[in-house]
Amino acid sequence: MKKLLLLSALIATAGSAEKIKFEYSDPAKNQSADIIGTAVIDVVTGDVVVSPSDDLFIVPNQSAVLGINADKYQVDVGDSISVDWAVAYGENCVGTVEDGSATGWAGSLNSGIGSHSKVVTINSLPATLRITCDNYMGYTATTTSSKDLVISEAEQQVVEGPSISYLRAGGSSNNLTVTAAGNVTVSWSVSNATSCTASSSPLNSDWNHTFNPTSSSSKAVNITDSVTLTLTCGSATRDVNIILDDSIPSQCSAAVYPPNLNNKTYSYAALKDGNEFGATANGNILLDIKNTEFAAITFTSMGANTSRRLNFVTPPTTHNKTLYTTLSISECPGDFNTQTTACVKTIVAAQNPNVFITTKSGQPSTYCKLDPNKAYYLNLVNKQVPYSNDDPICQNASHTRCAAFFSEGEVQ
Structure with a gap:
């Protein structure tokens, strides 16, 4: 196959403008371009060299090649995203919002060959952003190609509230009876909480404070009277009763x-x-x-x-x-x-x-x-x-x- 070389730089001596024509079996696809000077034919290789008067692009018979993506596909309403699109063999590109609502996308888009970018704010979800470009064909029929980008709502993280698995005194999660005053080990297991309140009735100074339940899992509480100890973490609460039974031996009075x-x-x-x-x-x-x-x-x-x-x-x-x-x-x-x-x-x-x-x-x-x-x-x-x-x-x-x-x- 012989080659046709089109030069965008002026390499021949000045002369009257002529045309170079490309003829197809389908006349609708025919193209032509003005040239400067004369055509030169290499008798050895058969190559024809001409100098167009303007840059010339021989347009293939194919649709526009489009691509569109974003830095985030799942967002919250009001978030801004960076939308990138790429174009080849297309022109007169336009952005539209097909579903939902967005600011910064609708209207004329850069149609040049290569990649482009702009910031778009999503106002309602889900949102569909569409790019539509005319197919840059070498014949008179004009068609379009389009590509969609769907932006959906970010998955909501379900944050569970604080929970108390147990509150125990001396290993008991209900009632503990002690026969003498002194320290009792109170233990707990808490999830999804970084601050809990210890309270008591009647007041016990060892169990009357706010603390981080994850910093430890037990505490010695000095019991001097029967008492109800309460642990509150958010809306979760647990009680344990400690009964001080210091009754005297039967032989005593x-x-x-x-x-x-x-x-x-x-x-x-x-x-x-x-x-x-x-x-x-x-x-x-x-x-x-x-x-x-x-x-x-x-x-x-x-x-x-x-x-x-x-x-x-x-x-x-x-x-x-x-x-x-x-x-x-x-x-x-x-x-x-x-x-x-x-x-x-x-x-x-x-x-x-x-x-x-x-x-x-x-x-x-x-x-x-x-x-x-x-x-x-x-x-x-x-x-x-x-x-x-x-x-x-x-x-x-x-x-x-x-x-x-x-x-x-x-x-x-």
């Missing part, structure tokens, strides 16, 4: 209580991070005692031939100091009678006294002598003389509660 004072029972292990009496010398017990009550701390004595000591000191500055504290160890709460108790001791915390406790025989009479592995009460009251009619008093007489603070140690 409230008649031994110091006059006009109420019994407040605690567990030694609960006050000492879960460690029973005699288990470890690590840790302290810090206990605020109201002047309207005495503290009765339940514990089990050590095994045979064992001695321990309790060392009392002044409490941290955040707690009120005692003036006098009377201690007794008895099988009954509130018993300070020297005839029925294992011992009765007067404590002046500022003097850092030790109270010695033993299950060994032959220890001095200053020791509190206990039977091995037996249940006892460690009784404390803010009075020098427990059975006097005087009210308990702290070092500062205006204080209504003061703290006993002591540690446990080994005795060789």
